[in-house]
Amino acid sequence: xxxxxxxxxxxxxxxxxxxxxxxxxxxxxxxxxxxxxxxxxxxxxxxxxxxxxxxxxxxxxxxxxxxxxxxxxxxxxxxxxxxxxxxxxxxxxxxxxxxxxxxxxxxxxxxxxxxxxxxxxxxxxxxxxxxxxxxxxxxxxxxxxxxxxxxxxxxxxxxxxxxxxxxxxxxxxxxxxxxxxxxxxxxxxxxxxxxxxxxxxxxxxxxxxxxxxxxxxxxxxxxxxxx
Numbered sequence: 017x018x019x020x021x022x023x024x025x026x027x028x029x030x031x032x033x034x035x036x037x038x039x040x041x042x043x044x045x046x047x048x049x050x051x052x053x054x055x056x057x058x059x060x061x062x063x064x065x066x067x068x069x070x071x072x073x074x075x076x077x078x079x080x081x082x083x084x085x086x087x088x089x090x091x092x093x094x095x096x097x098x099x100x101x102x103x104x105x106x107x108x109x110x111x112x113x114x115x116x117x118x119x120x121x122x123x124x125x126x127x128x129x130x131x132x133x134x135x136x137x138x139x140x141x142x143x144x145x146x147x148x149x150x151x152x153x154x155x156x157x158x159x160x161x162x163x164x165x166x167x168x169x170x171x172x173x174x175x176x177x178x179x180x181x182x183x184x185x186x187x188x189x190x191x192x193x194x195x196x197x198x199x200x201x202x203x204x205x206x207x208x209x210x211x212x213x214x215x216x217x218x219x220x221x222x223x224x225x226x227x228x229x230x231x232x233x234x235x236x237x238x239x240x241x242x243x
Contacts, residue, residue, distance in 0.1 A: 022061040022196070023087050029080065030106030035087035036080040037061060038111065040072030046140060049116040050079040051104060051124030052086075053146075055174065056164040056206055057197030059086030063121055078116070080107045082127065084205050095209045097221055101130040108138060118233075119143035126221040132231045133223060142235040146243045151222035154215045162210035162217065166203055168194045180242060 024037035037060055048071050052063035060079035061068075071077045081088040083103045084095050091099065104127055108116060117140050120128025125147020132139045157177045164170060172190035176182075197203055210217045 020087075021065070022059045024061070024079075027107070027110045029110045030083075030103045032083050032091065032103060032106070033089040034080055034083070034103070034107060034110075035060070036078060036107060036111075037064075037068060038076070038078050039068055040075050040077045042076040043074070045075040047076040047078060047113045047116040049104070049108065049113070049118045050077065051118070051120040051127050052079070052082065053121045054085070054123030054209070055161055055193075056166070056171070057193045057195075057199075057202060059196065061086075062193065062196065063124075075117070076113075078107065078111060078113065080104070082124070084209060090201055090205045095205075097126065097130055100127050101134060104131060105135060105138065114138070115140045117141045117143070119145065120147055121145040123148060123221065125149065126223070129223050129228065129231070132233050132235075133227045136232050139231075139233045142231065142233045143238070144235065145238045146240055147237070148218065148221045149223060149228060150225060151219050154218055158218075159214055162214050163212065164197070164206070166194060166198050171197065180240070 024035055027034050027036055050060065050064045050067065052058055052060050060081050064079045068077055068079060082100055083091050093099065115138055118128045118131055122145065125144045128142060128144060129147065129149060132142050161174055164174065168190055171194040172186055175186050175190055
């Protein structure tokens with residue numbers, strides 16, 4: 017029984033039972049694939065809940081919980097860019113989507129780039145939001161995100177780093193995201209993805225500049241000045 021708005025429906029993608037939100041129709045606009053970021057307790061719904069209905073008026077919109085996150089079954093193997101990219105391709109295959117407009121947020125931006133580099137025939141257009149692209153030095157903020165230890169206070173502190181100015185409702189949101197981060201198995205999977213030292217995970221998610229330059233898909237980049 018569906019008990020949370022974070023639960024869409026289950027498909028099998030790359031052999032993995034996968035939670036996905038699949039909404040809207042394709043009246044000619046095509047399919048938009050939304051790939052979430054890597055914050056603790058994150059899911060497709062938490063990342064894209066306001067975006068899904070806005071896009072669904074003109075597109076079919078697909079937003080999966082990437083393996084290791086949300087309500088998708090957690091893998092027993094290693095988490096890495098190859099695993100995540102194969103899973104995203106598996107989502108498209110399972111839903112019969114040959115090509116999609118692909119939008120990636122933060123960590124999801126690295127997956128979107130990997131899809132565009134390795135499978136350019138699957139990407140119509142590319143949108144990158146605060147994406148991991150080239151390598152960069154580990155920041156204190158990202159180190160705190162990937163090194164999160166569950167508490168409401170720690171979650172609230174992380175959420176404050178995501179906004180340039182104080183945002184209303186941080187404490188309430190922190191409580192909700194904290195609860196998501198302590199569901200059985202969630203923190204264990206998250207801690208296994210990005211253990212210290214963490215610069216290596218930035219490098220592992222980065223892409224060669226030459227490969228990025230060869231991406232044929234029209235691309236729009238959104239990036240905060242302090243991101």
